[in-house]
Amino acid sequence: MTNPIHVDIVSDVVCPWCAIGYHQLASAARDTGIDIEVHWHPFELNPGMAEDGENLRAHLAAKYGTTPEGSIEARARLTEMGAALGFTFNYADDMRMYNTFRAHQMIDWAEDQGRGHEAKMALFAAFFTDRRDVSDIGVLAEVAGEIGLDQSAASSMLDSGERAEVVREKERFWTDRGVQGVPAVIFERQHLVTGAQGAATYASILEQLKAAKAA
The missing domain is CATH 3.40.30.10 (Glutaredoxin)
Known part of the structure; x- marks a missing residue:
């Protein structure tokens, strides 16, 4: 460039x-x-979310007061906008919202190897298009492998939590700045x-x- x-x-x-x-x-x-x-x-939109996540519609209703009709309308709008931009939103009524702290650790790890952007794009698709559990170490390691990184090393890194505090510090950096x-x-x-x-x-x-x- x-x-x-x-x-x-x-x-x-x-x-x-x-x-x-x-x-x-x-x-x-x-x-x-x-x-x-x-x-x-x-x-993290939901830093306190439980390990197994929440049903997306129930989550939106509890957090934002979104009605079932409003949820359907919002999902349809996002799906249409995404399609126009070449991105696939594949929403379903049983879709779940997940804790993303480990996902951010994976992106941070990938960034050190020059693959942070690829990791981010792959995780957007993993969650919104493929409806995969982006809090699960196995899933995250698979995504790492799919973008050419070492799947076993990704799994070990996530399992150890070695990136946890670094990512927390980076989160605080931005929230502290408003x-x-x-x-x-x-x-x-x-x-x-x-x-x-x-x-x-x-x-x-x-x-x-x-x-x-x-x-």
Whole structure:
């Protein structure tokens, strides 16, 4: 890449708007021809969630007051938006929400091997498209193997918890700086944009930053 735009994205792998927002940004980068360098950072939507997770509809009802009708409508909207961006949301009534602390540890481990972005993309797909349990060490190790990393080493790393405190520190870094919701997208380490803003908005931001770099 030639002087790409540096983009930090604070997100969770079970956050649908994080998946949408990234794909909108990627679309904007392609459409404008502007290179971006993406770095992912951990955020847990449900840090206190039980090991075995919760039914997604029940979880949304308890946390946000979402009605069954509202849940169906939201899922349909996300599915349509995802399809337009080339991402598949494969929702089901029995789908579960999971604790993602181990998933973030896997991404952090993959980042050290130059595969953090691939790990993030694979985990978005594992959860939303394939409905896999992204809290399960076996599943996470399999995903690591699928992106070309050592599956056995991934399993051992997750089982040992060796990345736990490092990831906790990274989570605190962003929450201490006011990040309370995701996606939180930081361009060039100084311009914070929250939420999935749409490809057109991201394209405008990239164009402005490119012009500023050239000035």
